[in-house]
Amino acid sequence: MQKQIQDTIRDKHLGFADVQVGESGVLREKAQSHCLKNAHRTFEQGIxxxxxxxxxxxxxxxxxxxxxxxxxxxxxxxxxxxxxxxxxxxxxxxxxxxxxxxxxxxxxxxxxxxxxxxxxxxxxxxxxxxxxxxxxxxxxxxxxxxxxxxxxxxxxxxxxxxxxxxxxxxxxxxxxxxxxxxxRNHATGYDLALATLQNYVIRDARPPKQKGLINLFATHSLSWADQQEMKRMLNAIGLEANILPYNATYEDIMKIPAAEYNISVCQIFGDEYIKFLNEKYGIPYAVTNMPIGTRSTNRWLRAIAKLAGKEKEAEDFIASESAAVRDEIERIKKKTDGLRACLTAGTGRGFAAATLIGDYGMKLLCMHTPYYDEAYIDDFKRLEELHGSEFLVNIADMQPYEQVNLLKKFKPDVFIGMSNWVSRLGIPSLHILDSKRPTFGYRGVLYLGRKIEDALDNNNFNKNLSQFSKNAYREEWYKKDAFSYLQMPEDAL
Ligand code: SF4
CATH class of the missing domain: 3.40.50.1980 (Nitrogenase molybdenum iron protein domain)
Incomplete structure (x- = not known):
């Protein structure tokens, strides 16, 4: 069978790195001048x-x-x-x-x-x-x-x-x-899955166009509540969402070429595929950020509205939704303003969650994220406008041994991410890669804000864990530099 999309791998993207560390501004400047090289971990936990x-x-x-x-x-x-x-x-x-x-x-x-x-x-x-x-x-x-x-x-x-x-x-x-x-970039697995849907399911089908239909390509981490919130936001500007591929039917898949627009839930999911759909079927698309936090949600919705010529509807909706969540955000902010936060998340989710930290007046100290490539320069620039350019960026797919070591030294007021090992340090923490609860859109902003508030109000569970459970690593490891096993490119010369 003639394949319509050939397998691609993300490691070949311009400036791809999956092993690096440095202040955001420093890494970004290197990436901007095409000089950001991948480092090497001489010890690596599973990726x-x-x-x-x-x-x-x-x-x-x-x-x-x-x-x-x-x-x-x-x-x-x-x-x-x-x-x-x-x-x-x-x-x-x-x-x-x-x-x-x-x-x-x-x-x-x-x-x-x-x-x-x-x-x-x-x-x-x-x-x-x-x-x-x-x-x-x-x-x-x-x-x-x-x-x-x-x-x-x-x-x-x-x-x-x-x-x-x-x-x-x-x-x-x-x-x-x-x-x-x-x-080494696990998001390649999504690209391969979407290419398979085109090559072996849709094949060369060209169904008639459906007015107002927008394909929304979303990762498996989209909870049911998040799906409802995405549909609500898109309905509010007069669009009908075909959410894919999670829980989709054969008929939903076959509707992909019938859509008027394509959008992805974040900048590293489905972006390759929606470019292909643009070339093959002429479907316009937007690549934007994940809608977590008010800033990122507004930006996401505006990108879609621009695509579909629905700017007025979007601005009206943003104004009314922002007004509806404002008082609650301000109430929570009284407890969170000025706190220092660390974050671990997938690349797209991480960028958006870092803006949520800003919604609640917190300062980003460090961010663990699996990948860097030149396509993310603007995302880092936006985060630097919010948090300054000094926050530490650790490019690491997993590698909890580095993260726990660093967090023990940083002692942030709040940790957002997969908190299993961090909880044992007694740091107030909450999960952001939930996939079971609401994290997206305006409803997600409040849900996550209340989770941060809960973590701060009652941290007894984590405190008890820190007192009565064993640390993940031996004491000697915490005395060492968190990046002892990183060999920077200049050291390898
Ligand atoms: S789990 Fe993945 S990396 Fe490990 S052997 Fe199987 S296919 Fe290979």
């Missing part, structure tokens, strides 16, 4: 696998089966991440009885790794199809499958021929080449 994000992007699609062609371990994240998140999502939308997701591992073993695993994959697919009769079967590659050279495209083609008109309908087989070693 997130590309396959996990391909799985996250596709696992909730209705009437599908996902085959992970790998040893068993690669599908471990399906259980604790994707399926758990989806079950909560179903509960929130009042549909506990909605069909389960089917994630099946081909469970490659020693024999397959030596003799090839295509037969095993084919048998797994056949059993899955006969048991569930889905509309789409996604076949996800893995490091092991790619290293031994299993041809998942050929298996998909064979299966498509075999299951033509199976129990009255055609089944689509969609391979995703998301082996973990493909990229």
């Amino acid at each position: 997130q696998c590309v396959q996990v994000n391909s799985m996250n992007a596709l696992v909730s699609l209705q009437d599908t089966v996902m085959i992970i062609h790998s040893p068993l371990g690669c599908s471990g994240c399906a259980a604790f991440g994707a399926i758990d998140r989806l079950n909560v999502y179903k509960h929130h939308r009042g549909r506990d009885d909605a069909p389960e997701s089917h994630v099946i591992s081909s469970a490659l073993g020693e024999k397959e790794v030596i003799l090839g695993g295509e037969k095993r994959l084919q048998e797994t697919i056949e059993k899955a199809v006969e048991r569930y009769n889905p509309k789409i079967v996604f076949i996800l590659s893995s490091c092991a499958a790619a290293i031994i050279g299993d041809d998942i495209d050929a298996v998909a083609e064979r299966m498509e021929k075999k299951y033509r008109k199976f129990e009255g309908r055609d089944i689509l087989f969609a391979p995703v080449h998301c082996e973990g070693f493909k990229s």
Whole structure:
């Protein structure tokens, strides 16, 4: 089959770095002059696998089966991440009885790794199809499958021929080449998933245009409450949102080319795909920030309004929503104004959450974020206007050992991010990558503000943890520089 989108990897973006540290202003100036080089970690804890994000992007699609062609371990994240998140999502939308997701591992073993695993994959697919009769079967590659050279495209083609008109309908087989070693930027997994939807599901379909329809490409971290808030905001300016791919149906996917506009939930999700849709179908798009915090929400909505010629509607809505949240923000701000905050989040979520910190009058001390590339220069500039250019930026995909060390030294008043280890330091903390509760839009601003307030009002749980639980690392580690294992490019010369 002729692929319409070829696989791309984000590591090739201009100025890409996933290992760096420095003051925001210093890193930005280097990036602006194309001189920001990647450093090297001589010790690294695990980074997130590309396959996990391909799985996250596709696992909730209705009437599908996902085959992970790998040893068993690669599908471990399906259980604790994707399926758990989806079950909560179903509960929130009042549909506990909605069909389960089917994630099946081909469970490659020693024999397959030596003799090839295509037969095993084919048998797994056949059993899955006969048991569930889905509309789409996604076949996800893995490091092991790619290293031994299993041809998942050929298996998909064979299966498509075999299951033509199976129990009255055609089944689509969609391979995703998301082996973990493909990229150090796990957002590549999203790009590969969206490319698969185009190449193997939409293919060359050209449905008629639907007036006012806007595709909203969103990560799996969009909770049910956030979906409702996004729809509410888009409805307010006269647009109907087709939210993808989370929990979408086959029909929703096939509507993608029918939309008048494309927007993504942040600057690193779906941006590659919406550029493709612009080239192929002429659909205009905007790449903007995630709508967390009033500043970022206003900016997000204005970008869409400009695209759709709905500026007046957007300004009216922004004025009334801002007025509705103002008093509560001011009340919370009395407790938060002037506090120092540290933040850990994915790149798009991190930029937006840093503006939320500004909404509540707090100062950003440091930000851990997985990637830097030249496309983010303007985002860092905007943060510097709000927080000054001295806040520390640690480019790290995970690496909690660096983060905990640094936070113990910084002793911020509040930590926002995945707080598991930080809580043990006794620092008031809250989660921002929730995917189960409201964080977006004007409703999210208040929800997160109240969470910050709660964390400050009653920090007893974290205090107790700091007193009665073991620290994550030995005392010697905290005495060392947090970046002891970073080899800067100039040191490597
Ligand atoms: S695909 Fe590769 S990197 Fe990803 S979980 Fe499997 S072995 Fe690990």
